[in-house]
Amino acid sequence: xxxxxxxxxxxxxxxxxxxxxxxxxGAERAAQRxxxxxxxxxxxxVGRAAADLVLRASSIGVPFDRLVGVQxxxxxxxxxxxxxxxxxxxSAGGAELARSGNADKARDPPVARxxxxxxxxxxxxxxxxxxxxxxxxxxxGAVLVDVAFIGVVALLVALELVALVVGAxxxxxxxxxxxxxxxxxxxxxxxxxxxxxxxxxxxxPIDRHMQVLASRHDRLRAEAEARGDDATLExxxxxxxxxxxxxxxxxxxxxxxxVRPALxxxxxxxxxxxxxxxxxxxxxxxxxxxxxxxxxxxxxxAFMAVVALCQxxxxxxxxxxxxxxxxxxxxxxxxxxxxxxxxxxxxxxxVGARIATAVGYALVFVSAQGHVVxxxxxxxxxxxxxxxxxxxMVASLCGPPIGGVIADRLGASxxxxxxxxxxxxxxxxxxxxxxxxxAHRPGSDGAVLSNLKAAAGAPGLxxxxxxxxxxxxxxxxALCFLLVPLELQREGYSSAAIGRFQMIYPVxxxxxxxxxxxxxxxxxxxxxxxxxGGVVAGLGAMAVPFGPPxxxxxxxxxxxxxxxxxxxxxxxxxxxxxxAALGGGRAxxxxxxxxxxxxxxNAAGPAxxxxxxxxxxxxxxxxxxGAVAVAGAVxxxxxxxxxxxxxxxxxxxxxxxxxxxx
Amino acid sequence: MRRTTLGLIAVFALIAAACVAFGAYFSYVTxxxxxxxxxxxxxxxxxxxxxxxxxxxxxxxxALPAQQxxxxxxxxxxxxEQAIRSLDLTDEHGIxxxxxxxxxxxxxxxxxxGRDLARxxxxxxxxxxxxxxxxxxxxxxANGAAALGDDLERIALPTLLxxxxxxxVIGLLLAAALRRAVRRAAEPRLWPPAARAALASVExxxxxxxxxxxxxxxxxxxxxxxxxx
Numbered sequence: 001x002x003x004x005x006x007x008x009x010x011x012x013x014x015x016x017x018x019x020x021x022x023x024x025x026g027a028e029r030a031a032q033r034x035x036x037x038x039x040x041x042x043x044x045x046v047g048r049a050a051a052d053l054v055l056r057a058s059s060i061g062v063p064f065d066r067l068v069g070v071q072x073x074x075x076x077x078x079x080x081x082x083x084x085x086x087x088x089x090x091s092a093g094g095a096e097l098a099r100s101g102n103a104d105k106a107r108d109p110p111v112a113r114x115x116x117x118x119x120x121x122x123x124x125x126x127x128x129x130x131x132x133x134x135x136x137x138x139x140x141g142a143v144l145v146d147v148a149f150i151g152v153v154a155l156l157v158a159l160e161l162v163a164l165v166v167g168a169x170x171x172x173x174x175x176x177x178x179x180x181x182x183x184x185x186x187x188x189x190x191x192x193x194x195x196x197x198x199x200x201x202x203x204x205p206i207d208r209h210m211q212v213l214a215s216r217h218d219r220l221r222a223e224a225e226a227r228g229d230d231a232t233l234e235x236x237x238x239x240x241x242x243x244x245x246x247x248x249x250x251x252x253x254x255x256x257x258x259v260r261p262a263l264x265x266x267x268x269x270x271x272x273x274x275x276x277x278x279x280x281x282x283x284x285x286x287x288x289x290x291x292x293x294x295x296x297x298x299x300x301x302a303f304m305a306v307v308a309l310c311q312x313x314x315x316x317x318x319x320x321x322x323x324x325x326x327x328x329x330x331x332x333x334x335x336x337x338x339x340x341x342x343x344x345x346x347x348x349x350x351v352g353a354r355i356a357t358a359v360g361y362a363l364v365f366v367s368a369q370g371h372v373v374x375x376x377x378x379x380x381x382x383x384x385x386x387x388x389x390x391x392x393m394v395a396s397l398c399g400p401p402i403g404g405v406i407a408d409r410l411g412a413s414x415x416x417x418x419x420x421x422x423x424x425x426x427x428x429x430x431x432x433x434x435x436x437x438x439a440h441r442p443g444s445d446g447a448v449l450s451n452l453k454a455a456a457g458a459p460g461l462x463x464x465x466x467x468x469x470x471x472x473x474x475x476x477x478a479l480c481f482l483l484v485p486l487e488l489q490r491e492g493y494s495s496a497a498i499g500r501f502q503m504i505y506p507v508x509x510x511x512x513x514x515x516x517x518x519x520x521x522x523x524x525x526x527x528x529x530x531x532x533g534g535v536v537a538g539l540g541a542m543a544v545p546f547g548p549p550x551x552x553x554x555x556x557x558x559x560x561x562x563x564x565x566x567x568x569x570x571x572x573x574x575x576x577x578x579x580a581a582l583g584g585g586r587a588x589x590x591x592x593x594x595x596x597x598x599x600x601x602n603a604a605g606p607a608x609x610x611x612x613x614x615x616x617x618x619x620x621x622x623x624x625x626g627a628v629a630v631a632g633a634v635x636x637x638x639x640x641x642x643x644x645x646x647x648x649x650x651x652x653x654x655x656x657x658x659x660x661x662x
Numbered sequence: 663m664r665r666t667t668l669g670l671i672a673v674f675a676l677i678a679a680a681c682v683a684f685g686a687y688f689s690y691v692t693x694x695x696x697x698x699x700x701x702x703x704x705x706x707x708x709x710x711x712x713x714x715x716x717x718x719x720x721x722x723x724x725a726l727p728a729q730q731x732x733x734x735x736x737x738x739x740x741x742x743e744q745a746i747r748s749l750d751l752t753d754e755h756g757i758x759x760x761x762x763x764x765x766x767x768x769x770x771x772x773x774x775x776g777r778d779l780a781r782x783x784x785x786x787x788x789x790x791x792x793x794x795x796x797x798x799x800x801x802x803x804a805n806g807a808a809a810l811g812d813d814l815e816r817i818a819l820p821t822l823l824x825x826x827x828x829x830x831v832i833g834l835l836l837a838a839a840l841r842r843a844v845r846r847a848a849e850p851r852l853w854p855p856a857a858r859a860a861l862a863s864v865e866x867x868x869x870x871x872x873x874x875x876x877x878x879x880x881x882x883x884x885x886x887x888x889x890x891x
Contacts, residue, residue, distance in 0.1 A: 007839075008674050011832040019682045019825040026817030027689045030810050034693070035700050038806070042704035048742045049707070081707070139696070146692045154685035161677045165670065174666055181843050187856030189864065205848035213864060220871055232871050239867050243860040405691050494695055 005178065009162050016158055020151035027147045031140040039083055039136055040110045043129040046077060046084070047114030050127045054089065054116055064116075064124045065097055074100035083139075085109065085132035091125040103130035110136070149500050152507075153398045160394060164261035164429065180206045183244075189213060190244030214246045257387045258433045259327075263368045264391040266331055266426035269338065269419040270361060271399020275499040276407035276415060278485045283412075284347040293486065295347065297610025299354040300481050301603055306358035307365075308599030312452070312592055314366040323374065324434040326367030331427035334360030338420035342413045360423075371434060390510075397506040404499025412495075452593050458578045460639075461590060465597040467636030468534050469571055471629040472564055473601030475537060478609035478625050479560060480505055484553055487618045491550055504557040505564075512565025517573075526570035527637075533567025534633025541626025545619040556622065563629075667840070671833030679826035686818035690810060697806045701798075702779050708739040708749065709781045709796045716751060716783045716794070726751065726783065726792045727759055736762040747797040751783070754792055771795050 050073070058064050067089075074087040078100050085103035090096055103109055110131040116124045179192050180203050191210050192203075217236060224232035240246050278296035286295025318326035337357030344350035372384045406415040456462060480502060488498045520529040540559020544552045572594075579590040605625070612621035712735060719729050732751055740749045740762035748763040756771040771778070774797065783792040846852035850861055 005670075007836040008671065008829070008833050011836070012674060012678050012829060015678055015825050015828045015832075016681055016685075019678075019821045020685050022821045023682065023686050023689055023814070023818060026686075026814055026821075027693055029817075030693055030813035031696065033813060034697050034806050034809050038697065038700040038704065042700070042707070045704050045743050046707060049711070049739070052738060052742060080710075139700070143693060143696045146696075147689045150688040150692060151685055154681045154688070157684065158677055158681040161681075162674065165673050165677070174670065177840065177844055181840075181847055184847055184857040185854045187854075187860040189857070189860055202844050209850060213861075216868060217864075220868060224871070232874065235867060235871060239864055243864055245864060401688070405688060408695070409691065496691060496695060 005174065009159070012158055012162060013155065016155050017151075020154060024144060024147050024151060028140060028144055031143045035140060035143070036110070036136050039131055039139070040112055042081070043084060043110075043112035043131050044114060046081060046087075047112050047127040047129050050074070050077065050087070050089075051114045051116045054127070055118070055124075058116075058118060058124060065091060065095075067097070070098035071100055074098060083132055083135040084129050085135075086128075086130040088128045089125060090128055092123045097125070101130075103132070105130075107133055109133045146497075146500055149401065149503055153401055153503075156394050156398050160261065160264045160391070160398075163264075176203055188244040190247040192248075217246045257372070257384050258435075259323075259368045259371045259430070260387055260391045262327065262331075262426045262430035262433060263364075263388065264395050265422050265429060266334070266361075266364050266368075267392050267395035268399050268402075269334070269422035269426065270357070271396050272403030272406065272415055272419045272422070273341075274400045274481060274502055275404040275485055276412045276495040278482055279489050279495070280407075280412040281347070281350065282486075284344065284350055286347055291614040293613040294610045296486055297482050297606045297613075299351050300477070300606040301610070302351055303354045303358040303361075304477060304599065304603035304606065306355050307362045308596060308603050310359060310362035311366065311595055311599055314362050315370070315592070318363065318367040318370050321367075323367045323371040324430060324436060326370070327364050327430045327434060328427050330360040330363030330365075330367060331423050331430065332360070333357075334364065335420045335423035335427065336360075338416050338423060342416035342420065364426075393506050393510050397503055397510060400499035400502035401496065402499070404495035404497070407495040452596070456593060458581070458590060461575070461578050461593070463636050463639040464530070464571065464574055464578075465594060467632040467639070468530050468567060469575075469594060470597050470601040470604075471632035472534065472537065472567060472571070473598045474605040474608070475541060475625050475629045476505070476560060476564065477602040477605035479541060479556060479605075479622065482606045482609045483613065483618060483622055483625075484557065486613065487549060487553065490618075501553065501557065504554065505561040508558065508561025509565050509568075512562060513569055516566045517569035520566075520570045520573070526573055529570040530567045530574065531633045531637045533563040533565070533570075534636070535563070535630050536566060537563025538626040538629030538631075538633065542623045542630065544622040544626070549619065556626070667837045671830060671837060674833055675826040675829040678829040679822045682818065682822040682825045686814055686822070690814045693810045693814070694807055697810060698803060701802055701806065705743065705746065705779060705796050705798050706781065708743060708746065709779065709794045712736060712739060712749065712751065712794045713781045713783050716792070717785075720783070720791060721786050726753060730760065733760045733762075736760055743798075745799040745802045747799060748795075750795045750797075752793045752795055754790055756793065756795075758795075759792070 053073070054064070054067065054070070057067055070089055074089075077087055078084050084101070086099065086101035088096055088099040110133065112129040112131070114127045114129075116126060118124055176192070183190060183192060184206070189210055191207070191214060217240065221233065221236050224236065277299065281299045282292045282296045284295070286292065286298070290298075314326075321329065334357045337353045337355075337360060340353035340356065341350055344353055369388065372388050375384075403415050403419075406418055484501060485498050488501060493501075516529060516533075520526045537560045540556040540563065543559075544556050546552070575590060575594040609621055609625065612624060616624070712732065715735060716726065716729060716732060719732075720726065729751070736749045736751065740746045746762075748761055748766055750758045750761040750763075750766055750771065752758050752771055758766045758769045758771060761767055771780075771793075774795075778795055778797045780793045780795045782790045783794060785791050850858070853861065
């Protein structure tokens with residue numbers, strides 16, 4: 001039973017896929033009609049320049065058919081313009097005087113012919129440039145790949161909006177109906193708890209049937225108990241277990257997942273800033289004497305450091321405030337930070353604005369995570385945390401390309417303004433969807449300092465954290481938040497294009513994490529996945545100094561995504577195992593320590609990258625950071641892996657462990 | 663309930679249409695950027711040729727302000743392409759030294775408005791010593807943008823309407839199916855097979871247990887299979 005909400009969600013996916021395919025087809029036609037003629041126009045420009053040169057030689061008395069060095073000149077032109085398959089100089093009589101390249105004329109390629117006429121208007125010959133149609137197709141194809149990325153983003157945004165709507169409180173009547181129909185479809189005769197809204201008339205006949213059955217069941221049980229009839233009691237228990245009769249089902253995990261739309265909108269606000277933030281920071285100039293690269297990295301470092309430092313104390317603060325007030329307060333502070341960023345013309349003010357945003361971000365993150373944990377338990381908690389992570393990953397996938405386009409078209413200040421607006425929208429959605437008094441537990445296990453210290457002594461934990469967790473986030477934040485945007489900016493890429501590069505990592509993560517987590521569980525080889533993932537991520541970055549930067553940036557981002565997807569869920573599962581083995585406050589300490597070390601890596605990465613970029617340049621800096629990740633993985637393989645291998649018998653599922661590593 | 667369902671379907675139709683509009687707009691921006699890159703690559707050829715000559719001269723010890731022969735080259739390169747408004751050689755501070763447009767000599771290119779592209783001129787050790795700045799007619803981009811906009815609009819508008827309408831139709835069909843399912847759920851004989859099987863097994867078990875318990879159990883009110891519980 002799919003239900004109206006599920007059915008229409010699937011329908012929207014199918015409709016949007018086909019609609020976006022049509023848009024892609026239209027984009028392809030538009031590209032063919034505008035970009036292909038421009039390439040031919042370029043060939044004409046080059047042809048006119050070559051014709052001008054030939055004419056000048058001719059005007060000083062060099063006979064047209066005895067020009068020397070023409071082929072070498074044409075070779076140089078073709079080397080600089082790969083879209084030209086062939087350039088030739090042809091006399092008025094049709095004789096080919098010089099040629100570079102050899103085009104396949106059978107494919108009817110576009111040809112630019114530029115006549116060469118002397119001062120008297122006499123035709124001397126012509127320059128003929130044959131455009132390589134495969135290069136034109138490749139350029140149009142590259143545009144279509146970008147359009148396909150946009151399609152994916154549009155689809156994901158649609159799904160999040162659908163989730164926002166179906167999570168709205170106004171739909172409780174529909175939810176009530178669908179839950180009952182779904183239960184009947186499964187053969188469950190349990191009573192359904194929860195609000196009925198306007199659906200009372202519709203569902204009351206179903207509820208009445210269940211109530212009558214349950215009452216009779218209870219009476220029979222009471223009578224059997226009175227008689228001491230164990231066989232009957234056992235039979236009644238078996239019926240209840242099989243059909244759910246007499247039991248009540250609640251929509252618990254749905255309440256936990258209510259935070260998803262608000263969290264998505266809030267995370268989207270921050271992710272919008274990724275492609276243009278380093279450039280914007282550079283444009284403000286930095287503090288006196290600061291290099292442009294350091295000026296770009298400092299706001300990112302400040303943001304990450306504040307998030308890392310606030311994570312632990314804010315866990316307690318969020319419990320005391322309540323999850324909804326915590327979320328709302330954090331979103332308000334972050335919105336103020338974005339607004340201040342938008343109007344900043346002074347570097348110090350901008351850094352301050354980023355710190356304010358970071359404080360709000362940390363409070364929102366902790367409150368949202370706390371809401372999920374408070375309102376879920378057991379397997380439902382894993383599912384709810386997976387939804388939580390998915391909201392963050394989808395935001396990190398959609399945010400950069402959207403932010404890049406807004407910054408390109410309307411400027412970075414407007415893009416910051418849009419982020420502020422989204423943070424306020426998240427606040428509003430949280431106000432509408434989160435329960436007013438979330439079931440928080442004052443005094444529950446927080447990762448206080450003593451617990452952190454105690455957890456640090458757990459066998460193998462520190463080698464996992466500093467060998468793998470720290471370098472993973474260190475490399476990720478350095479590469480994705482600072483090095484790649486700055487290098488692509490130097491290469492002349494727009495913010496929109498940079499945003500699409502930044503999608504590579506989350507796309508691979510979204511697809512790869514569940515796959516590798518399941519593999520790690522299946523082969524019971526989580527330590528091996530952690531080590532291999534660290535090595536793969538590091539090697540990708542280490543390849544950057546050995547080739548053309550843009551191609552190897554793609555290689556590094558793919559390797560980073562691939563490596564992190566291999567290791568991240570297994571890392572979380574190993575930490576969860578350690579926490580379970582420690583028990584009590586030390587368990588919370590182990591998890592808190594893990595997040596603290598990860599977030600420290602997020603802060604240290606851009607800081608180190610900023611310093612290295614100023615001193616040794618992009619390629620060497622990236623290679624060096626990759627080497628750190630590889631060295632960390634090797635260190636863990638040598639020192640900590642055996643400890644975790646010994647613990648492997650009592651592990652939790654890697655597939656379910658990755659809660660908040662995004 | 664009917665109002666909720668219709669409202670939900672309408673919102674979903676709006677989401678579908680909005681996301682198609684979003685996809686179309688962002689595709690337009692992507693095409694626009696691609697078009698601009700191709701246009702600038704075309705104009706960049708002329709600028710790069712001037713850069714090559716200026717760097718060669720600089721490597722022979724001729725400082726940029728002394729490269730007066732470049733004026734002829736700038737004029738020639740600018741003539742080749744009608745859309746080029748001016749082609750300038752500036753010093754490292756952006757002040758025009760030579761130009762295809764004599765009126766621009768001595769101007770600060772930082773104050774230029776409109777479309778331009780610049781290529782750095784470097785000395786033998788790679789330090790920038792000046793720039794070649796090419797200003798071109800913004801109509802070249804505007805015409806391309808208009809053509810792209812028209813092309814995509816022609817495709818996007820009907821697609822957007824279709825997406826919204828298709829969502830509405832499917833939503834209404836699903837809503838009708840839901841209403842039918844709710845009506846059937848009120849009558850146990852029409853329940854889905856799994857629920858009917860569960861109900862039958864419960865009825866049978868309750869009857870058997872009630873018969874075993876004798877007259878007391880009969881008071882629990884168990885009926886024959888298929889009847890109301």
